[in-house]
Amino acid sequence: MIIVTKLGTPSVEIERIVEEIRRQKITPEICQGQHKVVIGLIGETAETDTRQIQNLSPFIEQVIRVNKPFKRTSLEFRYGEASEVVVSTPKTPVIFGQNHPLVVVAGPCSVENEEMIVETARRVKAAGAQFLRGGAYKPRTSPYAFQGHGESALELLALAREATGLGIITEVMDTADLDKVAKVADIIQIGARNMQNFSLLKKVGATGKPVLLKRGLAATIEDWLMSAEYILAADNPNVILCERGIRTFDRQYTRNTLDISAIPVLRSLTHLPIMIDPSHATGKSEFVLPMTMAAIAAGADSMMIEVHPNPAKALSDGPQSLTLEAFDQLMQEMAVLGKFFGRWTQNNHPFTTPKITTKVATSISI
Ligand code: PEP
Ligand code: MN
Numbered sequence: 001m002i003i004v005t006k007l008g009t010p011s012v013e014i015e016r017i018v019e020e021i022r023r024q025k026i027t028p029e030i031c032q033g034q035h036k037v038v039i040g041l042i043g044e045t046a047e048t049d050t051r052q053i054q055n056l057s058p059f060i061e062q063v064i065r066v067n068k069p070f071k072r073t074s075l076e077f078r079y080g081e082a083s084e085v086v087v088s089t090p091k092t093p094v095i096f097g098q099n100h101p102l103v104v105v106a107g108p109c110s111v112e113n114e115e116m117i118v119e120t121a122r123r124v125k126a127a128g129a130q131f132l133r134g135g136a137y138k139p140r141t142s143p144y145a146f147q148g149h150g151e152s153a154l155e156l157l158a159l160a161r162e163a164t165g166l167g168i169i170t171e172v173m174d175t176a177d178l179d180k181v182a183k184v185a186d187i188i189q190i191g192a193r194n195m196q197n198f199s200l201l202k203k204v205g206a207t208g209k210p211v212l213l214k215r216g217l218a219a220t221i222e223d224w225l226m227s228a229e230y231i232l233a234a235d236n237p238n239v240i241l242c243e244r245g246i247r248t249f250d251r252q253y254t255r256n257t258l259d260i261s262a263i264p265v266l267r268s269l270t271h272l273p274i275m276i277d278p279s280h281a282t283g284k285s286e287f288v289l290p291m292t293m294a295a296i297a298a299g300a301d302s303m304m305i306e307v308h309p310n311p312a313k314a315l316s317d318g319p320q321s322l323t324l325e326a327f328d329q330l331m332q333e334m335a336v337l338g339k340f341f342g343r344w345t346q347n348n349h350p351f352t353t354p355k356i357t358t359k360v361a362t363s364i365s366i
Contacts, residue, residue, distance in 0.1 A: 001048060002064050003039040004079055009059040014039070020056050024048070031078055036061075038079045040072065068269070070225040072232035073239075078271040085238045085273050087186050087210050089167030094130045096240050096273040096302055101345045102338050103302040105169055105275070106327055107133035109317035110146065111153035116309050121160035123324040124307055127331040131187070132157070132166040133304060137173045138316060139193045146315040150177075154184045161186075169212055169304075175203045182207045192216050192244055192280075195227050205234025212275065212304075214242045217256070221265055228272060240273045241266060242304060245281030255283020255320070258291050263298040274299075279306035279320045288322060289330055296337045305330065 003021075005014060014030065014037055021028040021041060026048070029040040041048070050063040066076045082098035096103050106124040111117045111134040121132045136153035138146065149156075157168050167186035172178050173194060181188060187210045194200055195216035204211055211231050215224045228239050243263070245256025258281035266274050278291035292303055308314045308321035322330060338344030 001041040001045040001050070001053070001066060002077060002079065003041065003053060003060055004062040004064065005037045005039070005057075006059050006061045007036055009037060013057060013059050017057050017060070021053075029072070033079055033081045036079065038077070040077050042071065069222065070229045070270075072237070073225045073228045073270050073272060075269055075271050081271060083237065083271040083273070085210055085240055087167055087238075089130065089165065089186055090161060091165040094167060096275075098267075098273065098299075098301060100301070100343075102296065102300075102334070102343045103131070103275075104129040104331070104334070105131040105133050105302065105304040106307045107131075107169075108135075108308045108314065109306050109321065110135045110138055110148050110315050111156050111170075112149070112315050114156050114159065117153075117156045117160045118163050119309055120307060120324065121164045121166055123309075124327060125164045125166050127324075127328045128335075129305075129331075130167060131169050132160055132164070133169045133189075133306075134160075135171050135316070136181070137171060137177060139171070139173055139191050140316070151180060154180055158184045172200070172204060175200055178203055178207065182209055185209065187212050187240070190214060192219075195219055195224065198227075198230055201227055201230040202234050205231035205236040208236055208238075210238040210240065211236065212240050212242050214244050214277070215246065215259075215262070217247045219246070221262060221269070225266075225270060228270070240275050240302065241270070242275040242277055243281070243300075244277040244304075245283075254281075254287070256281050258282065258294075260291075260294050260298050263295065263300050267299060273301040275302040275304055276300040277304040279304070279317070279322075283320045285311065285320055285322050285326065288320065289333065292330060292334060293337055296334065296341065296343075303334070 018028045027042040031038045053063045066074050068074050084095050084097035087094050106129040136148050138148035161168050169187045170185045171189040171191050172181040189212045192214045231239050245258050248257040276295035278288045306321040307327045311318040311321040
């Protein structure tokens with residue numbers, strides 16, 4: 001249930017309402033919107049009479065029951081207002097949100113060595129990315145596949161951060177590594193395979209750090225939002241949702257199926273920012289560009305792109321990784337659509353005269 005207060009409600013009156021709610025053994029959560037203060041009521045409110053709440057103050061404009069299982073995550077909880085996730089990076093804070101420029105995250109699947117991570121960081125930054133991604137702890141289907149360099153890779157990410165000023169996104173798989181990851185990461189990634197690892201969600205939420213929550217391979221949108229709810233319930237509102245493709249039946253030509261429809265659907269359900277990862281979604285570098293364009297057109301707030309200086313030699317996810325040059329080109333093409341939708345700033349991109357060359361990759365031989 002949420003209480004929407006009238007414009008200009010004095011803060012003493014908000015405090016009085018909040019006290020009154022607490023007396024009823026319900027936890028109030030104040031959300032300062034752009035124009036109005038909304039108070040979310042957390043707890044057993046099924047039996048609570050909305051009229052009784054309405055009568056608490058003449059400054060209450062409306063009392064709305066949130067009938068969905070996800071509460072803090074719901075759009076209603078913020079009275080329809082998109083939330084902003086503000087992430088501090090070495091040079092400047094970066095804002096993820098519907099009313100902000102697109103945020104671009106780029107980097108290799110795994111941190112392999114100092115030279116490759118620092119070179120990639122410098123190049124993606126020069127092309128206009130704001131965050132460097134790179135795995136230190138890798139969730140691999142095979143226990144015999146490269147598992148990531150762990151702690152030493154975190155140190156290399158810290159080096160790359162220092163060298164470029166880029167923010168860092170990296171995944172945590174195990175609560176035992178959380179402190180180490182949280183020291184280096186500006187945003188902590190929870191991977192698709194851990195989306196429903198509820199004890200991990202609670203602990204990552206409790207760090208207070210921004211969290212990138214990837215959609216599980218076979219998670220419904222409601223499953224996904226319920227997982228986000230765990231983080232918000234740990235008093236951490238800084239969650240970014242990342243659609244990275246879901247499992248469908250074709251495994252021959254695409255690795256996963258990018259659920260583009262998740263973008264408008266999420267927009268109608270939640271206030272949280274939305275990121276798209278076309279690299280894991282398609283599994284093939286030649287499809288990354290058209291899917292990135294589709295994601296921008298559908299209204300995504302951010303993109304995560306895998307980039308490697310030598311994809312053929314990558315220790316993980318080479319086939320879906322763009323070369324540094326291809327990423328450069330992608331950024332120029334993103335600028336065209338980004339500008340068209342009013343979601344591009346000078347900070348995104350240093351180039352001035354991008355030209356569009358988008359075409360769907362074709363290699364047909366009959
Ligand atoms: C990754 O980002 O490298 C990764 C493993 O992603 P996902 O959890 O989406 O598979
Ligand atoms: Mn990967």
